Amino acid sequence: MKFSYNWLRDLVDQLDAPPHELSQLITIKTAESEGVEQHGNDSVIEIDNKSLTHRPDLWGHYGMAREVAAILGRKLVDPVKPAQFPGAAPVRVSIEDHTLCPRYSALVFENVTVKPSPEWLQQRLEAVGLNPINNIVDVTNYVLAEIAQPMHAFDAAKLLGDEIIVRSARAGETIKTLNEESYTLDPSNLVIADPSCAVAIAGIIGGADSAISDSTTRIVLESANFNASSVRKTSSKLKLRTDASMRFEKAQDPVNTIRGLERAFALLQEVSPGIRLVGGLADNYRPAPVSPPxxxxxxxxxxxxxxxxxxxxxxxxxxxxxxxxxxxxxxxxxxxxxxxxxxxxxxxxxxxxxxxxxxxxYDSIPPVAPLTPARVPPASPEREFHHRVREMAAAQGFTEVHNYSFISEEMARVFSVDLSAHVQVSNPIASDQNLLRTSLLPGIWKNINDNARHFDQFRLFEIGRAIHPDREVPHFTAAFYAKDDGAAALFELKRLAECLLPGVSIRPAGTTQSYEHPRRTGDVLHGESNVGRLFEFHPRMIEGGRSAVLDLDLTRLMQLQPTPERYQPLRRFPESAFDLSVLAGPRALIADVQSALEKLAGDGLLSIVFLREFALDDGARSLSYRLTVGAPDRTLSAEEVGAVRSRIIDGMRSAGYELRI
The missing domain is CATH 3.30.56.10 (Phenylalanyl-tRNA Synthetase; Chain B, domain 1)
Structure with a gap:
C-alpha cells in the first residue's frame, strides 16, 4: 500500500516530520513500513499490506493521517465537507440480501464533460500506483485512495430503466468487465444489475457495457458497502483482485458510503465545471445493531x-x-x-x-521475567516414532522430500482413485490443486520423474498424511530410482522395510493397480498384518530407468514395533558361515526358497541373508544365500558344519530344487 507524503501533509496540520522519520514512526506505532521512495517532488511511503489486514480504515490516506496525527500530537484535517442532497432520487435501489450488501448509495449527475483530469490529480494517483483514466473515473479512484471508499461511475444512458438492483447472479450469467475479460457467474456471486442484466460484479469491477466514455454526459455514481466474505470468495473464484476488492475484503465501514459521495461531489465540481446534480440521494441502508461501549x-x-x-x-x-x-x-x-x-x-x-x-x-514497558514456571511439554510417542523412522531412512541414504497435500483430478485418475474418495478443496489456489491427496504416491512419482532428468540414481522418502473424508492416515513412502541397474531397487527397499520393522515379509499381491508392475508388486506383511506395499512402477510411469516404491502405514508400523529385547551376552563361541546357490524357476519366490532353507537348517541356524540373483540363459535364476550356524556351548566342528550343509542340500534336492555347488 502506497501513501503519498504530500497527501498526508494536506490531512495532518503542521506535519513537519521528514518522510524517512515518519516511515519509522509508522512502523513502530501502527504498521510496518517497507521504505520510502521518491516520486517527482513527492515521497511515497510503502506499507506492508499484511500489516493492514485488520485495519480497513488504513487502506486510505485519511485513516493513516489519523494515525500520524495521533502519533505526533497534531490536528487531523478532514477533507470531506458535509453536503446536502435534497429532493427525490432519480433512481431506485433494490437490495436482495442486506447481509451481502448492507448499504448502497448513489447520486445521478448530468451535463458531464469527460476529459483528462487536472495535472495535480493525475500526479496524486500516479504516486500511489493508480493510472489516470479520465476526470470522472479518476475522481472515484481519488476517493478510494483518500478515504478507502471504493466507488464506481456508470454511464446512465447505458443502463435500462431507473432501478439499480443488487442481487445474486443467475446460474450461467455472463458479464464482460472493464478489463476486457468475460466471466461466467453463479448464484454465489453478487452483482449490480439493471432490470435487464448485470452491469458490475459487486465490490470488484464494473461492466464494460456501462463504462464511462468520451461521449458520456450523464452518470450514476455508486458508493456502496459489500460483505467482506462475499467479495473475497467471488474474487478468489474468479481469480480477479482489484483495488476495490482488496478494500471491501477488509470489512469497510457502511457509514463511509455517504462520505464518499460528499467527497466525490466536491471533486466533480472542480474537475468537470458545469456538472449538475439530478435530484437527491438514493440510499438503501439497513444499519447494523449499535455496538455497546x-x-x-x-x-x-x-x-x-x-x-x-x-x-x-x-x-x-x-x-x-x-x-x-x-x-x-x-x-x-x-x-x-x-x-x-x-x-x-x-x-x-x-x-x-x-x-x-x-x-x-512498547519500549517504555519495563521487561519482566515470566512468572509461569517452565514445563517440559508432554512427550508425543507418534512424533518421536516418526523422527526415529526419519533418522533410519536417512541413515540408509534416503533424502527426505516434502510435497503439497493438493493434487489434480488428472493425478487422482493416474493412481486409480475414484474422485469421490477425495476431499474437494472449496477455493483451490490453482485449478490443478483442487483435491486433497489420499496417498503420498502422486508427489513421490513427480519427484522421481523430475529428478531422473538430472541424476542416474537416487533415494527419496516422505513422511506425510493421506487425507480421506473421515480420517487422516500417516504414511511413510520411500522410492529408489536407478537409470541403469534398477533390479536392485526392490531389494534395497525390502532391506529398509526390515530395518523399520524386523520380521516383515513380502508376499506377491493378489491384484495390482495400473501404475504397478504386474510381476513386481507385493504386500508388506508382519505375521498376518498388512502394513504396506512394495512395488516397482510400471515401465510406462517412469521416463527411463526403473523405480521401486515402499509405502507403509505409519500407525500400523508403530503398533507392531517389537518390545525392547533383554540383554543377551555376546556369543562365547565362534560362528561358521557358508554360501549356497539355488537354481529356481522364473516365477519362484525368493521368500519361499529362503523359508525352505530355514526349515532344513534347524535350530543351529543363526541367520540367513539373501546375497544376489543371477539370470541364466535358459530362463532359470540363481539365488545366492549366506547361512550362519553355531552352537551356544561349543564351537561347531568342520564335520558338524558339513553335516548341516549336506542336510540342507539333500532336503532342497528332495523338494525339487537344484543347487550349484
Whole structure:
C-alpha cells in the first residue's frame, strides 16, 4: 500500500516530520513500513499490506493521517465537507440480501464533460500506483485512495430503466468487465444489475457495457458497502483482485458510503465545471445493531501493560484516535468505538490495551521475567516414532522430500482413485490443486520423474498424511530410482522395510493397480498384518530407468514395533558361515526358497541373508544365500558344519530344487 507524503501533509496540520522519520514512526506505532521512495517532488511511503489486514480504515490516506496525527500530537484535517442532497432520487435501489450488501448509495449527475483530469490529480494517483483514466473515473479512484471508499461511475444512458438492483447472479450469467475479460457467474456471486442484466460484479469491477466514455454526459455514481466474505470468495473464484476488492475484503465501514459521495461531489465540481446534480440521494441502508461501549478499568489496563499509564494520557490517546471516552467510575472508562474500527478491529477491552500500548511505545514497558514456571511439554510417542523412522531412512541414504497435500483430478485418475474418495478443496489456489491427496504416491512419482532428468540414481522418502473424508492416515513412502541397474531397487527397499520393522515379509499381491508392475508388486506383511506395499512402477510411469516404491502405514508400523529385547551376552563361541546357490524357476519366490532353507537348517541356524540373483540363459535364476550356524556351548566342528550343509542340500534336492555347488 502506497501513501503519498504530500497527501498526508494536506490531512495532518503542521506535519513537519521528514518522510524517512515518519516511515519509522509508522512502523513502530501502527504498521510496518517497507521504505520510502521518491516520486517527482513527492515521497511515497510503502506499507506492508499484511500489516493492514485488520485495519480497513488504513487502506486510505485519511485513516493513516489519523494515525500520524495521533502519533505526533497534531490536528487531523478532514477533507470531506458535509453536503446536502435534497429532493427525490432519480433512481431506485433494490437490495436482495442486506447481509451481502448492507448499504448502497448513489447520486445521478448530468451535463458531464469527460476529459483528462487536472495535472495535480493525475500526479496524486500516479504516486500511489493508480493510472489516470479520465476526470470522472479518476475522481472515484481519488476517493478510494483518500478515504478507502471504493466507488464506481456508470454511464446512465447505458443502463435500462431507473432501478439499480443488487442481487445474486443467475446460474450461467455472463458479464464482460472493464478489463476486457468475460466471466461466467453463479448464484454465489453478487452483482449490480439493471432490470435487464448485470452491469458490475459487486465490490470488484464494473461492466464494460456501462463504462464511462468520451461521449458520456450523464452518470450514476455508486458508493456502496459489500460483505467482506462475499467479495473475497467471488474474487478468489474468479481469480480477479482489484483495488476495490482488496478494500471491501477488509470489512469497510457502511457509514463511509455517504462520505464518499460528499467527497466525490466536491471533486466533480472542480474537475468537470458545469456538472449538475439530478435530484437527491438514493440510499438503501439497513444499519447494523449499535455496538455497546467497551468498559475499560484502568487498574486492569496497567496490569495488562506491565506499567502505570495516567488516566489523562489514556484519555488523550484514545480521543486522538477518535474514540469517545466517558468516565463512569473512578479509574473506569466507558469507550465508544468509532464506526470505522468496530467492523473488524476493536470490540473488547484487550483491543484498547493494544491502542494505548502502541502509542506509549512498547519500549517504555519495563521487561519482566515470566512468572509461569517452565514445563517440559508432554512427550508425543507418534512424533518421536516418526523422527526415529526419519533418522533410519536417512541413515540408509534416503533424502527426505516434502510435497503439497493438493493434487489434480488428472493425478487422482493416474493412481486409480475414484474422485469421490477425495476431499474437494472449496477455493483451490490453482485449478490443478483442487483435491486433497489420499496417498503420498502422486508427489513421490513427480519427484522421481523430475529428478531422473538430472541424476542416474537416487533415494527419496516422505513422511506425510493421506487425507480421506473421515480420517487422516500417516504414511511413510520411500522410492529408489536407478537409470541403469534398477533390479536392485526392490531389494534395497525390502532391506529398509526390515530395518523399520524386523520380521516383515513380502508376499506377491493378489491384484495390482495400473501404475504397478504386474510381476513386481507385493504386500508388506508382519505375521498376518498388512502394513504396506512394495512395488516397482510400471515401465510406462517412469521416463527411463526403473523405480521401486515402499509405502507403509505409519500407525500400523508403530503398533507392531517389537518390545525392547533383554540383554543377551555376546556369543562365547565362534560362528561358521557358508554360501549356497539355488537354481529356481522364473516365477519362484525368493521368500519361499529362503523359508525352505530355514526349515532344513534347524535350530543351529543363526541367520540367513539373501546375497544376489543371477539370470541364466535358459530362463532359470540363481539365488545366492549366506547361512550362519553355531552352537551356544561349543564351537561347531568342520564335520558338524558339513553335516548341516549336506542336510540342507539333500532336503532342497528332495523338494525339487537344484543347487550349484
Amino acid at each position: 467497551v468498559v475499560l478499568p484502568l487498574d486492569w489496563l496497567d496490569r495488562k501493560l506491565g506499567r502505570a499509564v495516567p488516566a489523562e494520557e489514556v484519555r488523550r490517546i484514545l480521543e486522538s484516535l477518535e474514540f469517545r471516552v466517558e468516565e463512569i467510575a473512578p479509574r473506569v472508562f466507558s469507550v465508544f468505538v468509532p464506526s470505522w474500527r468496530v467492523t473488524k478491529d476493536v470490540s473488547i477491552k484487550d483491543d484498547l490495551v493494544e491502542e494505548v500500548g502502541r502509542m506509549i511505545g
